Amino acid sequence: MIWIDTLAQGLLLGGLYALFAAGLSLVFGIMRLVNLAHGDLIILGAYLILTIAHATGLHPFVAVLLAAPLMFGLGWALQTFLLNRVLGNDILPPLLVTFGLSVVIQNGLLSAFTADSQKLTAGAIEAQSMDLGIVTLGVMPVLTFASAVAVVFALNQLFYRTALGRAFRATSDDAVTAQLMGIHPQRVFAMATGIAMVVATIAALYLGTRANFDPSIGPARLLYAFEAVIIGGLGSLWGTLAGGVVIGLAQAIGASVNPEWQILSGHLAFVLVLLIRPRGLFPRAND
Amino acid sequence: QTKSLKIGYVSPQTGPLSAFSAADSFMVEKFLAAAPGLGLDVEVIVKDSQSNPNRAAEVAKELISRDEVNLILVASTPETTNPVCSIAEQEEIPVISTVAPWQPWFIGQQGNPGDPASWQEFDYVYHFFWGLEDNISTFMNMWNSVSTNKQVAALWPNDGDGNAWASPDVGMPPALAAQGYALTDPGRYQNLTDDFSAQINAFKQAGCEIMTGIPIPPDFTTFWTQAKQQGFNPKLVSVAKALLFPESVAALGDLGHNLTAEVWWSPNHPFKSSLTGESAADLAMAFEASAKRQWTMPVGFVHALFEVAADAIKRTDDPTDSAALAAAIGSTNIDSVVGKIQWGRDNVPEFARKNISKTPLVGGQWRKQADGSFDLVIVENANAPNIPLGGTLETLS
Amino acid sequence: MPILSLQDVSKSFGALKVTDGVSFDLEAGQALGIIGPNGAGKSTLFNLITGNIAPSAGRVFLDGRDVTRAPPMERVRAGVGRSFQIPQPFGNLSVYENLLVAARFGGAVSGAEAPGFCMDILTRTGLAAVAEKPSGALSLLQRKRLELARAMATRPRVILLDEIAGGLTDAECSQLVITIKAIHAEGTAIIWIEHVLHALTSVVERLMVLNFGRMLMIGAPDEVMASAEVREIYLGIEA
Amino acid sequence: MNLSRPLGLIAALLALTTLYALPTFAPRAMVQDLFGILTLLVLAMNWNMLAGFAGLVSVGQQAFVGIGAYAMFAAVILMGLDPLVGVLIGGLAAAAFAVPMAFFAFRLNGAYFAIGTWVVADIARLAISQWKALGGGTGTSLPKGTAKDMAFVGPIKEALGVSTAAAADALTFWLMLTLAVAMLATSYVFLRSRMGLGLQAIRDNENAARSVGVDPLRIKAAVFVLAGFVTGLCGALAFIQITRVTPDAAFSVIDWTAFVIFITVIGGIGTLPGPIVGVIVFYALQRLLADYGTVYLIVLGCLGIAVMLFARRGLWGLFTDRSGIDPFPLTHRPPTSLALRHGDLK
Amino acid sequence: MSPLLQIAGLTAHYGDFQALFGVDLTLGQGETIAIIGANGAGKTTLMRAVTGVARVTAGAVTLAGDNITRLSAPDILVCGIAMVPEGRKLFASLTVEENLLIGAHARQGNGFWTLERVQSLFPILKERRHSPGTALSGGQQQMVAIGRALMSNPQVLLCDELSLGLAPVVIKEIYAAFPQIKSSGTSIIVVEQDIGQALRVADHVHCMMEGRITLSGRPDTLSRDAIHDAYFGVSHA
Numbered sequence A: 001m002i003w004i005d006t007l008a009q010g011l012l013l014g015g016l017y018a019l020f021a022a023g024l025s026l027v028f029g030i031m032r033l034v035n036l037a038h039g040d041l042i043i044l045g046a047y048l049i050l051t052i053a054h055a056t057g058l059h060p061f062v063a064v065l066l067a068a069p070l071m072f073g074l075g076w077a078l079q080t081f082l083l084n085r086v087l088g089n090d091i092l093p094p095l096l097v098t099f100g101l102s103v104v105i106q107n108g109l110l111s112a113f114t115a116d117s118q119k120l121t122a123g124a125i126e127a128q129s130m131d132l133g134i135v136t137l138g139v140m141p142v143l144t145f146a147s148a149v150a151v152v153f154a155l156n157q158l159f160y161r162t163a164l165g166r167a168f169r170a171t172s173d174d175a176v177t178a179q180l181m182g183i184h185p186q187r188v189f190a191m192a193t194g195i196a197m198v199v200a201t202i203a204a205l206y207l208g209t210r211a212n213f214d215p216s217i218g219p220a221r222l223l224y225a226f227e228a229v230i231i232g233g234l235g236s237l238w239g240t241l242a243g244g245v246v247i248g249l250a251q252a253i254g255a256s257v258n259p260e261w262q263i264l265s266g267h268l269a270f271v272l273v274l275l276i277r278p279r280g281l282f283p284r285a286n287d
Numbered sequence B: 001q002t003k004s005l006k007i008g009y010v011s012p013q014t015g016p017l018s019a020f021s022a023a024d025s026f027m028v029e030k031f032l033a034a035a036p037g038l039g040l041d042v043e044v045i046v047k048d049s050q051s052n053p054n055r056a057a058e059v060a061k062e063l064i065s066r067d068e069v070n071l072i073l074v075a076s077t078p079e080t081t082n083p084v085c086s087i088a089e090q091e092e093i094p095v096i097s098t099v100a101p102w103q104p105w106f107i108g109q110q111g112n113p114g115d116p117a118s119w120q121e122f123d124y125v126y127h128f129f130w131g132l133e134d135n136i137s138t139f140m141n142m143w144n145s146v147s148t149n150k151q152v153a154a155l156w157p158n159d160g161d162g163n164a165w166a167s168p169d170v171g172m173p174p175a176l177a178a179q180g181y182a183l184t185d186p187g188r189y190q191n192l193t194d195d196f197s198a199q200i201n202a203f204k205q206a207g208c209e210i211m212t213g214i215p216i217p218p219d220f221t222t223f224w225t226q227a228k229q230q231g232f233n234p235k236l237v238s239v240a241k242a243l244l245f246p247e248s249v250a251a252l253g254d255l256g257h258n259l260t261a262e263v264w265w266s267p268n269h270p271f272k273s274s275l276t277g278e279s280a281a282d283l284a285m286a287f288e289a290s291a292k293r294q295w296t297m298p299v300g301f302v303h304a305l306f307e308v309a310a311d312a313i314k315r316t317d318d319p320t321d322s323a324a325l326a327a328a329i330g331s332t333n334i335d336s337v338v339g340k341i342q343w344g345r346d347n348v349p350e351f352a353r354k355n356i357s358k359t360p361l362v363g364g365q366w367r368k369q370a371d372g373s374f375d376l377v378i379v380e381n382a383n384a385p386n387i388p389l390g391g392t393l394e395t396l397s
Numbered sequence C: 001m002p003i004l005s006l007q008d009v010s011k012s013f014g015a016l017k018v019t020d021g022v023s024f025d026l027e028a029g030q031a032l033g034i035i036g037p038n039g040a041g042k043s044t045l046f047n048l049i050t051g052n053i054a055p056s057a058g059r060v061f062l063d064g065r066d067v068t069r070a071p072p073m074e075r076v077r078a079g080v081g082r083s084f085q086i087p088q089p090f091g092n093l094s095v096y097e098n099l100l101v102a103a104r105f106g107g108a109v110s111g112a113e114a115p116g117f118c119m120d121i122l123t124r125t126g127l128a129a130v131a132e133k134p135s136g137a138l139s140l141l142q143r144k145r146l147e148l149a150r151a152m153a154t155r156p157r158v159i160l161l162d163e164i165a166g167g168l169t170d171a172e173c174s175q176l177v178i179t180i181k182a183i184h185a186e187g188t189a190i191i192w193i194e195h196v197l198h199a200l201t202s203v204v205e206r207l208m209v210l211n212f213g214r215m216l217m218i219g220a221p222d223e224v225m226a227s228a229e230v231r232e233i234y235l236g237i238e239a
Numbered sequence D: 001m002n003l004s005r006p007l008g009l010i011a012a013l014l015a016l017t018t019l020y021a022l023p024t025f026a027p028r029a030m031v032q033d034l035f036g037i038l039t040l041l042v043l044a045m046n047w048n049m050l051a052g053f054a055g056l057v058s059v060g061q062q063a064f065v066g067i068g069a070y071a072m073f074a075a076v077i078l079m080g081l082d083p084l085v086g087v088l089i090g091g092l093a094a095a096a097f098a099v100p101m102a103f104f105a106f107r108l109n110g111a112y113f114a115i116g117t118w119v120v121a122d123i124a125r126l127a128i129s130q131w132k133a134l135g136g137g138t139g140t141s142l143p144k145g146t147a148k149d150m151a152f153v154g155p156i157k158e159a160l161g162v163s164t165a166a167a168a169d170a171l172t173f174w175l176m177l178t179l180a181v182a183m184l185a186t187s188y189v190f191l192r193s194r195m196g197l198g199l200q201a202i203r204d205n206e207n208a209a210r211s212v213g214v215d216p217l218r219i220k221a222a223v224f225v226l227a228g229f230v231t232g233l234c235g236a237l238a239f240i241q242i243t244r245v246t247p248d249a250a251f252s253v254i255d256w257t258a259f260v261i262f263i264t265v266i267g268g269i270g271t272l273p274g275p276i277v278g279v280i281v282f283y284a285l286q287r288l289l290a291d292y293g294t295v296y297l298i299v300l301g302c303l304g305i306a307v308m309l310f311a312r313r314g315l316w317g318l319f320t321d322r323s324g325i326d327p328f329p330l331t332h333r334p335p336t337s338l339a340l341r342h343g344d345l346k
Numbered sequence E: 001m002s003p004l005l006q007i008a009g010l011t012a013h014y015g016d017f018q019a020l021f022g023v024d025l026t027l028g029q030g031e032t033i034a035i036i037g038a039n040g041a042g043k044t045t046l047m048r049a050v051t052g053v054a055r056v057t058a059g060a061v062t063l064a065g066d067n068i069t070r071l072s073a074p075d076i077l078v079c080g081i082a083m084v085p086e087g088r089k090l091f092a093s094l095t096v097e098e099n100l101l102i103g104a105h106a107r108q109g110n111g112f113w114t115l116e117r118v119q120s121l122f123p124i125l126k127e128r129r130h131s132p133g134t135a136l137s138g139g140q141q142q143m144v145a146i147g148r149a150l151m152s153n154p155q156v157l158l159c160d161e162l163s164l165g166l167a168p169v170v171i172k173e174i175y176a177a178f179p180q181i182k183s184s185g186t187s188i189i190v191v192e193q194d195i196g197q198a199l200r201v202a203d204h205v206h207c208m209m210e211g212r213i214t215l216s217g218r219p220d221t222l223s224r225d226a227i228h229d230a231y232f233g234v235s236h237a
């Protein structure tokens, strides 16, 4: 029954990757922005939660509620003052600016917090597990996966049930025509990045409780997150979740053959999916 | 008459390895303060490897050709020491190196690590630290003192340290086999892996009661929380590298209690500095006062680097003569704050004897204090009985 | 054997059928005019012939060879040159360089001959004076001329011209007609989409009317123009 | 105007001669510094060809550096060949790897292409990490004395009267300088060739380019494989100097791609001299600020951002726009413009 | 009384390329005017310049006395100018109903046009309200585009080539809605290549060529030949 366990763990891992990727997917889907600083922004979120938790003595799960609005503001400001100026047909300027941002955030955090490993401590829940008979699953990984599903569900509701979501989709379809509807694309983008940062804060919570983090660790999972977004298909949030799960499963299966194959398997799954479907699993019809 | 020369010092002051370098500036100042008394007119040029091996090689080249240093000191992890030593050996500049187990240092610098026949000695680079065999025997001494089923779980990454530990020739597998331990080694994983379920499954299948490995701190945290979640509860966990620094252990919270680790230096080590006469405890206290943080193991070794340097320079007539200085380093025999340092002793295999001097290693256990901080208690000293025990080994369950 | 032959070619964009079962043959050296209201699918038909878009059904033959799946560059080298209705110059390149690209790649003109060859075309199309100007800075009329010139530079055996006369003055239009007649006289087959009927009819031997992607009529210009149906559809004015 | 070109040519030749003569009179530190600069320059020129001229924004250049380096190490350690032969093998190995990489990545566009190349490079890193004969994840060093035994080192040592290490420095420096000059000259010639013209047409309008007979895929693939080859050569040569290789160091996206992108963009993407300007700025900054650790990187990050915000075509673009001087014109002038003027006179 | 919309000396560029050369135009309250002209004459550019989508390089646009030349496109919509863009430009990932609702995105306060009124103007839009906007036929899409523009309750409605690619019956059906739109108080500018249609709906016709207005007049006063000349830029041979 080991393989069931392998699949279950891979699935849960996919949840973590999807959580990393959800914010990226949102921003990528709406404005074709490849945010190379996403990983570092997640780490920034983790430090923010840590600082709040230390200062107030709050549990990280509570501290995240205070961190989220701050991160929203940061995302909004970033988009308004920086990223909006470089959006366009050319993918290079945003790529460069976000990479520059990544370097700045990493080194800024390094000067502020040193390179010491940090971790968010959530208490006893970290080691708790649920015995489901065939498999034993950690409470935190299950919570992570559930949060990923919840985030994707919530974002989907936002996308398909609200006026803001309508504006998101319209702007993403055709920003010029959206202006003719009285939509300010730049404001819409700022909202989107703000929301993406809230999602990043949630990702930070789970990353920070799962393993140690330090200022340099952000980019490590960025590639997996991008893979999840691309496998899922541009603009499809459920696709991103599926993409995360594909990577997670591939890694888990690869690892069960030999840990040497773990990360390689994730990459190979990505290449395989794109060879068969160059636009991902669930591409939008009109791209 | 005073001898004047330039010394380069390379260490990872920024980046992920920077925790190793917390004592750097403190020790450099100490050395510079002591130098005039020893008749030395030295300049120390400090270079940051940024935790990046390419950058380490670059700064080594800079030290040699721009700053024209006469001696290079280098510390902390094979990622820093090896590029610097490789270049210095090519350039024929003497190096004193430390804080990397000797196998990844020596074998890792060989062209073909897999072919012992091809290994060559070095003429200019000298390293002092302990080796895998010390770490292994320290760990096994701890394990032997507890009754277990002798099933050992191993978590070894695909990096310099992990490959050395896993080596069927010089690593842990033959030592385990010799003492009747059975090993479960699922294979080399990449650093910064997010999921260890495959390994945990294998360990559970084999019913391992002992867990060992040499992961980096974030990976151990991921592994150990997952192990707890998935019901893998070994009696003893002896992990190298990941548990060096109190911060990494503190990050584990309750899960950090009673984990065991190798201890290369502590304030309780009964050694004194040959440079300043301070005891290990004095040095640790001085560091804690100046840096406002808990002592760490590299503190003693960074200090010892300068002890060896000062001693070798003193014994060289013309320290700007590379070959003479290298020879003086090779004939070092001092009692330093990390123990005896002397190259060419028979506690190192023939092929590496010239370039390696071993320092003592003992075993320690992290104990969570009432205030949430962690203390490292020495619980095993069979290889170095002169280092006093601070308590007895406790099992996890 | 016809130089170009379409067999029952159709194209849909989603639910919209833009080209609907078009078939015709073009003999070497022949000139065919295409008219039809906006959105009738005229430009789309060109894209299907040149391979810029793939048909949903049907086949395209060049010299009897099935090129339905061949990419545009292969068809250019096989002798199909085209202009774009909305001019698509290589904006950062000069007018001369625009032609050079076409001559060297599409026309397989050698490096030594290319300069003279291109200048000759520029002179014939009245662009010699702006040869060194970046093509992005041209006026609309000049851009349209560049479209024609660039298509000529690929040394086509069939040249497809998409509304290159729109907005010309009388004199300019006559000049254009002379140029096109000259191309025709050299034995190049022509398909010309144009709203300026008198210009068109002075060149072509046959006229095709497209409406809603369907071929409404094909025949001698006089016959076609005489049809009341065509007049209504084409000008939208009940005659 | 008529004088400035030959004068420029003379100045360039003079500079080049000085550069080649450098190891005979300059201190080693300078030779090594210049080696580092030239390494980055070659990498930047290659990336500029891809991203600036062919529109291929690759984030996977470290794959070629790493494969070039590892192939060189394999040639030296496993086959006992001369490192210089190893460098050539490194280039060829990288070019060979570029073919399947292109096959995969060319199916992707824009951002997908960028991420796709990055993933492929990471696959190469992970695969090389499994190559036990070259140390796996531990990496390996060039055997002692490799530099000494390298072809030409002996004669150079004799001729210049310097140490073995300095002679090896001089040799690798000359090779890297030659690679850089060759790359610059080839880029110039290539961009002015038929293929280069096609490339610029593709960059302006791919659809129209196809319609005049340009095959974008073929030209781009040619550029990609060629850039892979030169990047591989450069990586192999660079690692002769570094002497030690690990998968993480050889396939470092930061060292071999990210900084290179910064350099190109700061200097001026899509311009021939851009990488040269960029590498000078980068190097100056590094010298000035390297000892400040984090500050240096923060400044570099901010500079990259600022260039993107305020000078899209980099410092060189800014210069040509302001001054109107462009010593490396890529334009083809019509032949008869002179003749026409003659005609006018008549 | 000053006109509702006044365009004076409007010039627009795409990069180096000048597309409009000092266009003057007025639209009175409740009036409908038509702009005709050949492909590439600059009709769409004029519409885009008025709505703030294209960059205006000189000249002024005033709406009810307010200068709106430099306002952003969304702000111009809020001022009361809505556009039915050339080619419909429906949002592909929005349903028919969402496409209509997004038209009211920036709407402040109430007005005549509501979702119900638009749906009763074009009943098919209610029937197909859950389909993706782009799954409709061309004519139906055009109805969505018109409805979407009306949802902002504009003072001025700009319609760019409503008849493009549509069958005559469908065109008739669409123009049949015009009286009701006019009666809601909206003034209209239609851009048409279908001259007959333009002449039928407009109070005033302007002919454009090469970025300039070359002919203006009431439909009944313009001769077919004059239009033809202006339209094609050549006289009958």
Ligand SMILES: Nc1ncnc2c1ncn2[C@@H]1O[C@H](COP(=O)(O)OP(=O)(O)OP(=O)(O)O)[C@@H](O)[C@H]1O
Residues within 6 Å of the ligand: C013, C016, C018, C036, C037, C038, C039, C040, C041, C042, C043, C044, C045, C085, E087, E164, E165
């Ligand atoms: N890529 C495309 N996707 C969707 N629809 C398209 C596409 N290209 C063209 N169409 C549609 O196909 C129809 C025919 O277009 P086409 O450009 O062929 O017409 P045309 O006869 O050339 O018109 P015009 O006289 O305006 O140039 C139009 O309704 C147009 O909107």
Ligand SMILES: Nc1ncnc2c1ncn2[C@@H]1O[C@H](COP(=O)(O)OP(=O)(O)OP(=O)(O)O)[C@@H](O)[C@H]1O
Residues within 6 Å of the ligand: C086, C087, C140, E014, E017, E019, E037, E038, E039, E040, E041, E042, E043, E044, E045, E046, E086, E193
């Ligand atoms: N985005 C653009 N960039 C450059 N030139 C453009 C752009 N859009 C339009 N043009 C040019 O501006 C001129 C006017 O175009 P416009 O679309 O306004 O014409 P139009 O009268 O609406 O034509 P049509 O009947 O084809 O819709 C044309 O020459 C066109 O090629």
Ligand SMILES: [Mg+2]
Residues within 6 Å of the ligand: C042, C043, C044, C085, C162
């Ligand atoms: Mg057309």
Ligand SMILES: [Mg+2]
Residues within 6 Å of the ligand: E043, E044, E045, E086, E160, E161
């Ligand atoms: Mg138009």
